[in-house]
Amino acid sequence: MIKITNHDGTRELQLDRAPVNALNPALTEALTAEITKAEKEARALVISGQPGMFSAGLDVPELLQLDRDGMKSFFRSFFRLLESIARSEIPVAAAITGHSPAGGAVVSLFCDYRVMSRGEFVFGLNETQVGLPVPEVIQYALIRLVGRHRAERQIVSGALVSPSQALDKGMVDALADDPETTVKAAIDWCNSLVALPGFAMLRNRAMLRSDLATRFDALGEQQVEDFVDGWFNTETQAVMQALVAKLKARA
Numbered sequence: 001m002i003k004i005t006n007h008d009g010t011r012e013l014q015l016d017r018a019p020v021n022a023l024n025p026a027l028t029e030a031l032t033a034e035i036t037k038a039e040k041e042a043r044a045l046v047i048s049g050q051p052g053m054f055s056a057g058l059d060v061p062e063l064l065q066l067d068r069d070g071m072k073s074f075f076r077s078f079f080r081l082l083e084s085i086a087r088s089e090i091p092v093a094a095a096i097t098g099h100s101p102a103g104g105a106v107v108s109l110f111c112d113y114r115v116m117s118r119g120e121f122v123f124g125l126n127e128t129q130v131g132l133p134v135p136e137v138i139q140y141a142l143i144r145l146v147g148r149h150r151a152e153r154q155i156v157s158g159a160l161v162s163p164s165q166a167l168d169k170g171m172v173d174a175l176a177d178d179p180e181t182t183v184k185a186a187i188d189w190c191n192s193l194v195a196l197p198g199f200a201m202l203r204n205r206a207m208l209r210s211d212l213a214t215r216f217d218a219l220g221e222q223q224v225e226d227f228v229d230g231w232f233n234t235e236t237q238a239v240m241q242a243l244v245a246k247l248k249a250r251a
Contacts, residue, residue: 001027009043010190022059023103032081039089044190048095051179057102061244071228083216085110091193095186097179109141114172116163117182123166128158131236137215146170
Protein backbone atom coordinates (compact mmCIF):
# COMPACT_ATOMS: atom_id res chain seq x y z
CA MET A 1 0.00 0.00 0.00
CA ILE A 2 3.03 2.28 0.32
CA LYS A 3 5.98 2.52 -2.06
CA ILE A 4 9.17 3.73 -0.42
CA THR A 5 11.85 5.58 -2.38
CA ASN A 6 14.94 7.23 -0.94
CA HIS A 7 16.14 10.42 -2.63
CA ASP A 8 19.48 10.92 -0.90
CA GLY A 9 18.44 12.13 2.56
CA THR A 10 14.75 12.57 1.72
CA ARG A 11 12.40 9.59 1.86
CA GLU A 12 9.27 9.45 -0.28
CA LEU A 13 6.25 7.51 0.93
CA GLN A 14 3.97 7.07 -2.07
CA LEU A 15 0.41 5.99 -1.27
CA ASP A 16 -0.36 2.99 -3.46
CA ARG A 17 -3.69 1.51 -2.45
CA ALA A 18 -5.85 1.00 -5.54
CA PRO A 19 -8.00 2.46 -6.82
CA VAL A 20 -8.00 5.86 -5.05
CA ASN A 21 -5.67 5.62 -2.02
CA ALA A 22 -8.67 5.64 0.31
CA LEU A 23 -7.71 5.65 3.98
CA ASN A 24 -8.82 2.46 5.72
CA PRO A 25 -7.48 1.00 9.00
CA ALA A 26 -4.66 -0.92 7.29
CA LEU A 27 -3.33 2.01 5.23
CA THR A 28 -3.63 4.40 8.17
CA GLU A 29 -1.62 2.13 10.47
CA ALA A 30 0.97 1.40 7.78
CA LEU A 31 1.51 5.08 6.98
CA THR A 32 1.92 5.96 10.67
CA ALA A 33 4.51 3.20 11.06
CA GLU A 34 6.49 4.37 8.02
CA ILE A 35 6.47 7.99 9.17
CA THR A 36 7.82 6.93 12.57
CA LYS A 37 10.47 4.80 10.89
CA ALA A 38 11.50 7.61 8.53
CA GLU A 39 12.21 9.91 11.47
CA LYS A 40 15.05 7.58 12.46
CA GLU A 41 16.38 6.87 8.96
CA ALA A 42 15.92 10.03 6.85
CA ARG A 43 16.49 13.76 7.10
CA ALA A 44 13.16 14.75 5.51
CA LEU A 45 9.98 13.10 4.29
CA VAL A 46 7.64 13.45 1.30
CA ILE A 47 4.16 11.92 1.27
CA SER A 48 2.93 11.53 -2.31
CA GLY A 49 0.15 9.81 -4.25
CA GLN A 50 -0.49 8.32 -7.66
CA PRO A 51 -0.66 10.51 -10.79
CA GLY A 52 -4.06 12.19 -10.65
CA MET A 53 -4.91 10.98 -7.14
CA PHE A 54 -3.28 11.88 -3.84
CA SER A 55 -6.03 10.34 -1.70
CA ALA A 56 -9.80 10.30 -2.00
CA GLY A 57 -10.09 10.49 1.79
CA LEU A 58 -11.62 7.96 4.14
CA ASP A 59 -12.68 4.62 2.71
CA VAL A 60 -16.36 5.22 3.41
CA PRO A 61 -17.67 1.93 1.93
CA GLU A 62 -15.32 -0.10 4.16
CA LEU A 63 -15.80 2.03 7.25
CA LEU A 64 -19.60 1.82 6.99
CA GLN A 65 -19.25 -1.90 7.70
CA LEU A 66 -17.67 -1.24 11.12
CA ASP A 67 -19.61 -1.17 14.40
CA ARG A 68 -19.15 1.56 17.01
CA ASP A 69 -16.11 -0.08 18.63
CA GLY A 70 -14.54 -0.58 15.20
CA MET A 71 -15.06 3.07 14.31
CA LYS A 72 -13.59 4.24 17.62
CA SER A 73 -10.54 2.12 16.94
CA PHE A 74 -10.22 3.57 13.43
CA PHE A 75 -10.52 7.18 14.50
CA ARG A 76 -7.97 6.68 17.26
CA SER A 77 -5.69 5.33 14.52
CA PHE A 78 -6.46 8.24 12.18
CA PHE A 79 -5.68 10.79 14.88
CA ARG A 80 -2.41 8.95 15.62
CA LEU A 81 -1.51 9.34 11.94
CA LEU A 82 -2.13 13.08 12.04
CA GLU A 83 -0.23 13.38 15.31
CA SER A 84 2.75 11.50 13.86
CA ILE A 85 2.98 14.14 11.11
CA ALA A 86 2.41 17.07 13.47
CA ARG A 87 5.08 15.84 15.89
CA SER A 88 7.55 14.61 13.26
CA GLU A 89 11.11 15.56 14.15
CA ILE A 90 12.00 15.93 10.47
CA PRO A 91 10.38 18.17 7.81
CA VAL A 92 7.39 16.63 6.03
CA ALA A 93 6.15 17.79 2.62
CA ALA A 94 2.96 16.68 0.87
CA ALA A 95 3.23 16.13 -2.89
CA ILE A 96 -0.46 16.38 -3.79
CA THR A 97 -0.39 14.64 -7.14
CA GLY A 98 -4.09 14.96 -7.97
CA HIS A 99 -7.48 14.85 -6.26
CA SER A 100 -7.32 15.35 -2.51
CA PRO A 101 -10.74 15.79 -0.89
CA ALA A 102 -11.62 15.28 2.77
CA GLY A 103 -9.15 12.95 4.51
CA GLY A 104 -6.56 13.41 1.78
CA ALA A 105 -6.57 17.16 2.33
CA VAL A 106 -6.56 16.61 6.10
CA VAL A 107 -3.32 14.62 5.95
CA SER A 108 -1.64 17.41 3.99
CA LEU A 109 -2.73 20.09 6.48
CA PHE A 110 -0.44 18.64 9.14
CA CYS A 111 2.62 18.63 6.87
CA ASP A 112 5.17 21.46 6.82
CA TYR A 113 4.66 22.17 3.12
CA ARG A 114 2.13 21.35 0.39
CA VAL A 115 2.73 21.41 -3.36
CA MET A 116 -0.15 20.40 -5.67
CA SER A 117 -0.36 19.43 -9.33
CA ARG A 118 -2.13 21.77 -11.71
CA GLY A 119 -5.08 20.22 -13.52
CA GLU A 120 -8.76 19.40 -13.18
CA PHE A 121 -8.35 18.30 -9.57
CA VAL A 122 -10.19 19.13 -6.35
CA PHE A 123 -8.91 19.85 -2.87
CA GLY A 124 -10.59 20.68 0.40
CA LEU A 125 -12.56 19.63 3.44
CA ASN A 126 -15.97 18.57 2.14
CA GLU A 127 -17.04 16.82 5.34
CA THR A 128 -20.11 19.04 5.79
CA GLN A 129 -21.42 17.93 2.40
CA VAL A 130 -21.24 14.27 3.46
CA GLY A 131 -22.77 14.98 6.85
CA LEU A 132 -19.68 14.88 9.10
CA PRO A 133 -18.57 17.44 11.69
CA VAL A 134 -14.87 18.33 11.45
CA PRO A 135 -12.94 17.57 14.67
CA GLU A 136 -11.50 20.60 16.44
CA VAL A 137 -7.88 19.52 15.98
CA ILE A 138 -8.40 19.39 12.20
CA GLN A 139 -10.22 22.72 12.19
CA TYR A 140 -7.24 24.22 14.01
CA ALA A 141 -4.80 22.91 11.40
CA LEU A 142 -6.74 24.72 8.66
CA ILE A 143 -7.18 27.90 10.74
CA ARG A 144 -3.42 27.89 11.32
CA LEU A 145 -2.85 27.95 7.55
CA VAL A 146 -5.50 30.27 6.19
CA GLY A 147 -6.94 32.22 9.13
CA ARG A 148 -10.21 31.77 10.98
CA HIS A 149 -12.53 33.52 8.51
CA ARG A 150 -11.36 31.56 5.45
CA ALA A 151 -11.33 28.33 7.45
CA GLU A 152 -14.91 28.96 8.56
CA ARG A 153 -16.05 29.49 4.96
CA GLN A 154 -14.29 26.31 3.82
CA ILE A 155 -15.45 24.04 6.63
CA VAL A 156 -19.05 25.22 6.95
CA SER A 157 -19.73 25.06 3.20
CA GLY A 158 -17.67 21.94 2.58
CA ALA A 159 -16.73 23.35 -0.82
CA LEU A 160 -14.02 21.70 -2.88
CA VAL A 161 -11.65 24.02 -4.72
CA SER A 162 -9.31 23.83 -7.70
CA PRO A 163 -5.51 23.82 -7.32
CA SER A 164 -5.28 27.52 -8.21
CA GLN A 165 -8.02 28.37 -5.71
CA ALA A 166 -6.28 26.29 -3.04
CA LEU A 167 -3.10 28.30 -3.67
CA ASP A 168 -4.95 31.62 -3.55
CA LYS A 169 -6.58 30.68 -0.25
CA GLY A 170 -3.29 29.54 1.28
CA MET A 171 -4.36 25.91 1.59
CA VAL A 172 -1.35 24.82 -0.47
CA ASP A 173 2.04 26.52 -0.74
CA ALA A 174 2.88 25.99 -4.41
CA LEU A 175 1.69 24.43 -7.67
CA ALA A 176 3.60 22.26 -10.13
CA ASP A 177 2.81 21.37 -13.72
CA ASP A 178 2.21 17.63 -13.33
CA PRO A 179 2.51 14.81 -10.77
CA GLU A 180 6.16 14.09 -11.58
CA THR A 181 7.26 17.69 -11.12
CA THR A 182 5.04 17.94 -8.03
CA VAL A 183 7.04 15.21 -6.33
CA LYS A 184 10.30 16.80 -7.48
CA ALA A 185 9.22 20.18 -6.11
CA ALA A 186 8.42 18.61 -2.74
CA ILE A 187 11.81 16.88 -2.66
CA ASP A 188 13.58 20.10 -3.67
CA TRP A 189 11.85 21.96 -0.85
CA CYS A 190 12.97 19.31 1.63
CA ASN A 191 16.52 19.47 0.29
CA SER A 192 16.55 23.25 0.69
CA LEU A 193 15.80 22.82 4.39
CA VAL A 194 18.22 20.01 5.15
CA ALA A 195 20.99 22.03 3.46
CA LEU A 196 20.65 24.63 6.24
CA PRO A 197 22.51 24.40 9.56
CA GLY A 198 20.66 21.47 11.08
CA PHE A 199 20.56 22.39 14.75
CA ALA A 200 19.10 25.85 14.14
CA MET A 201 16.67 24.73 11.42
CA LEU A 202 15.23 21.85 13.45
CA ARG A 203 15.06 23.88 16.67
CA ASN A 204 13.26 26.79 15.00
CA ARG A 205 10.95 24.42 13.16
CA ALA A 206 10.05 22.58 16.36
CA MET A 207 9.26 25.80 18.21
CA LEU A 208 7.09 27.19 15.42
CA ARG A 209 5.15 23.93 15.02
CA SER A 210 4.73 23.27 18.74
CA ASP A 211 1.23 24.79 18.76
CA LEU A 212 0.10 22.21 16.22
CA ALA A 213 1.74 19.30 17.99
CA THR A 214 0.43 20.18 21.43
CA ARG A 215 -3.16 20.30 20.14
CA PHE A 216 -3.01 16.52 20.39
CA ASP A 217 -2.29 16.71 24.13
CA ALA A 218 -5.92 17.62 24.73
CA LEU A 219 -7.27 15.05 22.27
CA GLY A 220 -8.91 12.58 24.62
CA GLU A 221 -11.41 9.78 24.44
CA GLN A 222 -14.34 12.19 24.63
CA GLN A 223 -13.42 13.76 21.29
CA VAL A 224 -13.24 10.31 19.73
CA GLU A 225 -16.66 9.50 21.21
CA ASP A 226 -18.06 12.78 19.89
CA PHE A 227 -16.80 12.11 16.38
CA VAL A 228 -18.15 8.56 16.40
CA ASP A 229 -21.50 9.94 17.57
CA GLY A 230 -21.44 12.16 14.49
CA TRP A 231 -20.51 9.23 12.25
CA PHE A 232 -23.52 7.20 13.44
CA ASN A 233 -25.92 10.14 13.31
CA THR A 234 -28.99 9.07 11.33
CA GLU A 235 -28.72 11.90 8.79
CA THR A 236 -24.98 11.34 8.35
CA GLN A 237 -25.46 7.63 7.75
CA ALA A 238 -28.16 8.33 5.16
CA VAL A 239 -25.95 10.82 3.29
CA MET A 240 -22.98 8.44 3.26
CA GLN A 241 -25.07 5.45 2.20
CA ALA A 242 -26.43 7.52 -0.69
CA LEU A 243 -22.87 8.52 -1.61
CA VAL A 244 -21.75 4.89 -1.65
CA ALA A 245 -24.76 3.91 -3.79
CA LYS A 246 -23.89 6.69 -6.24
CA LEU A 247 -20.27 5.53 -6.46
CA LYS A 248 -21.35 1.94 -7.09
CA ALA A 249 -23.76 3.02 -9.82
CA ARG A 250 -21.03 5.10 -11.45
CA ALA A 251 -18.61 2.16 -11.30
